[in-house]
Each structure stands twice: as C-alpha cells, then as structure tokens.
Amino acid sequence: MKISQMNRLAAYYARQFPWYAELLQSQPDLDGKPPIMTANVLERHYYSAPAPENSYVYRTSGTSGGSRKAIVYSHADERRYLQVKAKLFARITSGRPIRRALADMGTGHAAATALDVFRTLGWEADAIAYDAPLAEHVERLTSFRPDLFYTMPSLLDRVACAFDDPASLGIRCIVTVGEPASPEWRSAMAASFGLQEKDVIDTYGSIEIGTIAWHDHEAGVYRLADGISAEVVQPSELGLTDLLGQDEAALLLTSTQRAAFPALRFATGDVVRGFTSGSNGQGTESTFEAIVRRIGPELKHGEKISIHDIEAAVFAHVNRVQVRAASDGNRLVVYLYGPDATPAAAARIEAEIGRKVPEIGAMISAGMLPRIEIVLAASESELPQGSVKQKKWHRPTDSN
DSSP, X not given: OOHHHHHHHHHHHHHHOHHHHHHHHHSOOBTTBOOOBOHHHXXXXXXXXXXXXXXXXXXXXXXXXXOEEEEEEOHHXXXXXXXXXXXXXXXXXXXXXXXXXXXXXXXXXXXXXXXXXXXXXXXXXXXXXXXXXXXXXXXXXXXXXXXXXXXXXXXXXXXXXXXXXXXXXXXXXXXEOSSOOOHHHHHHHHHHTTOOGGGEEEEEEETTTEEEEEEETTTTEEEEOTTEEEEEEOGGGGTOOOOOOTTEEEEEEEESSXXXXXXXXXXXXXXXXXXXXXXXXXXXXEEESEEEEEOSXXXXXXXXXXXXXXHHHHTTTOSSOEEEEEEETTEEEEEEESXXXXXXXXXXXXXXXXXXXXXXXXXXXXXXXXXXXXEEOSSGGGSOOOSSOOOSEEOTTOOO
C-alpha cells in the first residue's frame, strides 16, 4: 500500500478513535508512515475499551490488567469478513467436488463464522464443539463423512492419531488455520488421510485483521486475501529484542476491510521468511514463503495464550520462582526455577492456566490438545536463556 493511501486510512481511523488521533499527533515522523499498531499500544487504548452496542465482540487471551482482549466487528466488518472468506474458500476448493464440510475448531472468529461460510457456498455444513471429548470428534467425522475438513493443526494431529486408517474417512480436502503448518507437517497429514499434499491447504488469519492469507501449493508461497496489504520490519522497530534468522522479518498488516479496529500497520506477532513485494500484472502483490514463529507476548496453543496469562497463573500459587514460557512447534512448555518450584505447585499452576484461558483448558480436558508441560528446572542454567527482557516466548533451542 502506498504511503498516501496509508495516511488516508489513518485519517479515517483518527475520526473513529480519538486516542488514535492523539497518537498520530504525538508520534515522530516515521518516513511519512503512520505509527505501528503494537500490542502495547492496543492494550493501552483498544482491547479493554467498551464495545459499541449492536456489534460483534470476540475475546482472546489476557492483558497485563487481567482482562481478556476484546476485538470488535461492526455489522459491515462482519459482512465483509464473510464475503472475503467465502471467496477464499471457493478459490482454494475450485475443481474439488465438495458437498459436505465439517468445522472442528476452537472458539475464535473463524470457528464462529465457519458454518455461515460453508452454507454461502451451498455446502451441507456441520461443526463439532471444541470442548467435546475426542470420542465425539471421532464419531462425528465417521458419521458425517465430510468432503472438506476445516480445523487447527493441533486438533488435526489428535484426530489423525485417533483412527487406525484416517484415509477411510474419505476426506477430499483439509483446510487448516490458527497455528503454524510447515510443509513437512502438511505432507505427513496428506499421507495419513490418503491425500496429495496440495489437498492440505493452510490458511492464515487473526481476530484483529480477519482472513489474511492462504498457501498456494503450486507457487510455494502464501498469498494475501482481498483487502490486505503487508510489509515487514525488524523486531527492534516493535520494541522487541528478538534476533531473527536470515531472510526473516516481523509481519505488519493493513486491511481496508475493517472499520471497528485500527487495522493499519498492525503488528501480527508473526515472523515470516522469504517476504517479497512485486508486481503481479494487476498491481503490487506481497507474498512470503513461511510463517516461522511468533514474537511478542502471545502464542497459539489451540487458542491464543499470553505471557500475562502464564504469569497470572504461576503467581497465583507461588512467589519465589523465575518463569520462562517456551514454544516448541505447537507444544507449550512452562519452565519454573526457584524455592517455590515444587511438583505440587506445578500441578496447581497447570490447572490454573486452564482456568485463565477456559477454551484451552476445555480442549486439553477433552483430549484435543496436548497438556501444557511444566518443567521444574534444577538450576538457572536449565531455563531458556535470552536477553535481559525475559517476558517473551522462548524456544527450547534459543541461545540469544
């Protein structure tokens, strides 16, 4: 998106949100671009603000104040979201004889709207409750026998392991959303369900922005959905100290589809690799090769969970500990070290995390997500090491 277009969108949001108008006036000049919408800015001004009447409100994870984040959609926002998503599903399933579609999701925006999208496309639609026991997921898949299965990678892992022969279900297409889906993982899932790799299609979205991108198997890149523009920055521009690999950068998104959220240079918290921006014959198109990992205060474990959620759960039960939260693929690990780090405390903390984000707790109890692993470190050196700023998500292999 051109800077002139960004500034027109910024003027619109300044009229919608008085705090954004003040932000524009207070920010130093950033090469003519509006300020970046970081997690800290949104937590101060947006996520806990009262929602307008007659709007759609979706909640996820926690803030430093203890409240869950509220993301608002106007009726026009919701209508545009459904139009964009229906168009995307029509595109990625083109040429496939889809008659029945089943959603097996968490509780976010994608889950809430899946059935409407399927019915818009003329498909027979059904959904499984996120907190249903694993046996019910198995039974519904067996009886409904969907042509298209829409789910999250962590849930698909569980489903694949629950069947002796997943291919016997006759699924023609699997669409995933919500968590990283590597090429190797997609290939393994395709083999498990008797599909070609191109039949396992990863999509990418967030509650703040909506539908963002989809993986084009033929080109080997993620392409942006309608109304989305992208750019990349280094973590330092977001006030973070993470060090990234070669050809990696933090993703910012701008959407022309959102009125009730300032979707302008929104910091997604996702690191992408192989970002390019060039002409596709119809204008400028940005693509990227992979979503590498998350930086900042949130992680996806079925649903979003934040550093604030983890710390609130830990310090509700202990005082003298050091805490590190780590992600290894789609697995969540919490490391504890200190005088109060005992097995009994670990059990209480694990249960408390489930209460802080009830959707995650329910999916773990139902057997649809792996348990959150609590590791009691024997020494400080066993904690994931990083910069002085430790309130971030680590990886077990982090050394900087």
